[in-house]
Amino acid sequence: MEKINLCAATKKDAPVIRTLIYEVGINPIGLNWRRFTLAVNEHGDMIGCGQIKPHSDGSHELASIAVQPGYHGLGIGSQLVLALIETADPPLYLTCRAELQSFYARFGFVTLTPERMPPYFRRIARLAAFIQTVIPSMGQLRVMRRG
Numbered sequence: 001m002e003k004i005n006l007c008a009a010t011k012k013d014a015p016v017i018r019t020l021i022y023e024v025g026i027n028p029i030g031l032n033w034r035r036f037t038l039a040v041n042e043h044g045d046m047i048g049c050g051q052i053k054p055h056s057d058g059s060h061e062l063a064s065i066a067v068q069p070g071y072h073g074l075g076i077g078s079q080l081v082l083a084l085i086e087t088a089d090p091p092l093y094l095t096c097r098a099e100l101q102s103f104y105a106r107f108g109f110v111t112l113t114p115e116r117m118p119p120y121f122r123r124i125a126r127l128a129a130f131i132q133t134v135i136p137s138m139g140q141l142r143v144m145r146r147g
Contacts, residue, residue, distance in 0.1 A: 002042045004076060006083050009036035009049070016046050017064075024066045027095075031064065037083055039067070039076045047071045050080040052088045059118040062094040062146075081107055090147025093121055095128075098140040109144035117143050 009017060014033040021028050030053050039048035048067040052060055062084055067076045085092065085107060093112075096104060101111060114122055121143045128141035 004047070004074075004079065005040050005042075006079060007038055007040060009033045009038050013038060013046060017049050020046070020049060020066050020068065021064055024069075026064065026066060036064070037080060037087075039071075039080055041071075048076045048080055050077075050084050052084055052092070055118070055120040057119045059091075059093055059120055060088055061121075062088070062092055077103075078106075085146065092146045093118065094144050094146075095121065095124055096142050096144065098142050101142050101144070104144050107146065109146045112143045112145050116145070 011033060013036070014031075017033055017036055017038075018028065018031055021031060032051070032053075035051040035053060036049050037051070038046050041047050046068075048065075048071065050065040051063050053063040054060055062081065065077055065080055065084075067080075081104075092109075094104060094109060112121070114125055117125060125141065125143050128138075132138050132140065
């Protein structure tokens with residue numbers, strides 16, 4: 001296995017981050033390269049990324065965790081999650097597809113009911129529930145908290 005380094009993103013990384021986020025099909029809103037940590041292979045190629053995203057209600061979200069498809073299953077996502085958790089003051093929230101709940105539970109995240117969610121996440125959960133009634137194939141969204 002090749003050596004993976006984690007580092008802060010630079011402005012030149014912004015297009016590569018955006019491309020990966022679109023490629024893996026996750027939320028492209030709020031992509032600010034200044035908040036990103038990257039996983040880079042020994043050739044200097046970005047193979048994964050993630051960020052801590054602040055919201056207007058004061059909450060912070062572990063977001064945009066993405067790994068290049070050819071690098072899945074090597075623990076890169078886990079390395080990014082652990083590194084980002086270290087940089088964030090608790091509590092830390094995230095939104096994920098229901099099938100990823102167990103992945104994030106390994107890092108101490110627990111699923112929240114709407115009444116325990118900060119305002120931003122409550123709005124997102126309501127919107128996702130509505131969209132699912134229109135597009136059932138979208139799958140269910142979970143809001144989780146750590147700390």
